[in-house]
Amino acid sequence: DYSLKDGILHIDAGAGLKIEESQMIEIETYGSDVEHVGGTDASKTSSSSTDTRKVEKVPIEDGKIKIPDWASDVTTLVWFPVRAIDDTIARGASPASPQKQSIVDGMRMIALKLEFGVFLNQVFERTIAVHFTNPFHVSTRVVDKCYDGTLLLQVILHSEVKATLHVKDIWLDLQSGFEHTGKGDGRPTSNLFPLVIAPSSRAGILFVIRLSALGDMDELEKADSMLNIKYGISGDRTTGAHSPVPVKPDDSEELVFKIAVKMKRPVLDPCVAVGFLPFSSDCLRVGQLVNMRWRVERLKNPEDASLLADEILYQVDANPQNWMVAGRKCGHVSLSNKQGSRIEITVTCVPLVSGYVHPPQLGLPHVGEANISCNPAGPHLVCVLPPTLSTSYCIPA
Structure with a gap:
């Protein structure tokens, strides 16, 4: 010793x-x-x-x-x-932007x-x-559409620390295409603060928002909403429940956690419907050709003049580890401007692996997801069987 x-x-x-x-x-x-x-x-x-x-x-x-x-x-x-x-900004999870966490x-x-x-x-x-971890993991989803066109946005706060979190205030800075109702200060519908969140638990907060006029579509795709959470930490520091220490004497002891949330405009009044048509055969096997078919139908004339063209661009997105696309992955097809006009797009693919895999998806890049309704919706997973067994015979010379 x-x-x-x-x-x-x-x-x-x-x-x-x-x-x-x-x-x-x-x-x-x-x-x-x-x-x-x-x-x-x-x-x-x-x-x-x-x-x-x-x-x-x-x-x-x-x-x-x-x-x-x-x-x-x-x-x-x-x-x-x-x-x-x-230097990166924390990002929340939403149906438009699922979060991929990595330890x-x-x-x-x-x-x-x-x-x-x-x-x-x-x-x-x-x-x-x-x-190191963020104090919160944030997820969002639109839970209801009201009769007057407003939307109920649910924000779920998941505690990521072994400490008691005291949420003192919270406000949401919305991206372009959305706006708050009521006072318009970005606060939730009810005053629940201070809100106490126990370790490894979660809490839900509701915001009432509505759609606003659209600006530049490129800027809209890049923009994020910013959720601001003013909070405090209490507990035993031996379990990781210590508050951050101010570095400078003039630093504020108020803790504010900012997290970016990607919000997607819901499809409330679509102008185009994309439907996944059933397979010609119920049995998909590795190595066998299969035709993927989608029906594209114009439901109404869009408000955006750029969508009135008589042809549309399609793009097939498939995981190269699961599928080989034998047809054209990208191209233009003619679709009349008249309401009710429809076209069928067929792309030949070859499954490469067996099991339950995600099927190829059809996208219309120039139309925008906010104007597309998936009806009938495509399957989330499809079953692909292993290749059929082949037997070879040896004939003696």
């Missing part, structure tokens, strides 16, 4: 991390050591814990801290503030080196992985 007296702890933050050296490092006695000081008597243990527990703040310089003398022969906890550097995105590495012993001739090194 070696004493840690005059020991030095080196803290090296890896990529995407920054150590806040303006803050003091806290060193405290580990809880299990404190609990065993008082013996078996409960009252004595409580009294001893109060007397023996020690906390000290020490400075950090150039990523190094000096171990206090009292901590040289006891088990201690070291608390040092680090900040994950990420690797929030992973950071910290290298620790402890020098101790006579003339600091003993070295202990350890690299630890630290996972």
